[in-house]
Amino acid sequence: MNWADHSAYIELYPKEEFNYEECLLFLGRSDLEVTHQIRDGILYKLIKGDEECLLLKITGTSQSIKAEFPLGSCSAKARQEAAKYIWEWFDLDRDLEGFYNIARKDKILQPLIQNYYGLRIMGIPNLFEAITWAIMGQQINLTFAYTLKKRFTEQFGECLIFEGEPFWLFPEAEKIAALRVEDLRMLQFTSRKAEYIIGIAKAMAAGELTKEHLLQGSFEQMHSKLTAIRGIGSWTADYVIMKCLRHPNAFPIADVGLHNALKLQLALPSKPSLEEIREMAMGWEGWQAYAVFYLWRSLYV
């Protein structure tokens, strides 16, 4: 992690192939987003440090990301945690050169890496949030998924008011583990999703499911451990591996957004079959997650 601690603020220095504006565009794709805010081009994110909440005020250029602490000064340890969080959130450990090398030779990806140069997979570092968000998004349109997340967070998450505006933390697994299905049904979750989410919250609260444990395994091991959990199928496992566990081989091949993006990019009369997608993705080995993320990007704005 390449960063500087200036006490009043911190600064992170990504390697090349980084474009803050592109990343910010992704973060601003929904007005219903509750786990971060963008106001006047400035990104605000509330994170949970050791016991205490930390509000980050983030700005960036193509060379660096700067984060201030509008709540006041914070400890050196908290600043380190903030730096680590942002580093992971923006996937700054990744060297995109490998991806761009294979993408330059790929008919589908070539225009995308040109248009979205420097875009990184904006992650969800918190495992419970990543899994829960993926489950919320199963088989419903994205707008409604954001509505569910907003209700869920505003009902069960912690809130901090700053300058008269609320900043939310995604709910803790411990809190959700104590709920009943009806508590989520009231927010228009389906019974099925409510069961899945509470079940996973219980497993995580009991320490039976942790990010650290999953990260120890290979891609295949992560995938099979995740899909062994009720509510997590192949799509959800790949999504979580892509956004939280950060394995670049994650490939949610059944994703509807992916299908639509391919149809659009290739001007196909209808969505490609899984077999056709496998064919297209032959050259993406080792970078499937980035290929998918760039294709998703092509669907908006």
Add this chain to the structure above:
DNA sequence: ATCCAGGAACTGT
């Protein structure tokens, strides 16, 4: 109104 949405479990063969 009708179709479908960043799927998964369940059921029957």
Add this chain to the structure above:
DNA sequence: ACAGTTCATGGA
């Protein structure tokens, strides 16, 4: 292993 069915509700 594989295909069909059910869950459920909002957006376009």
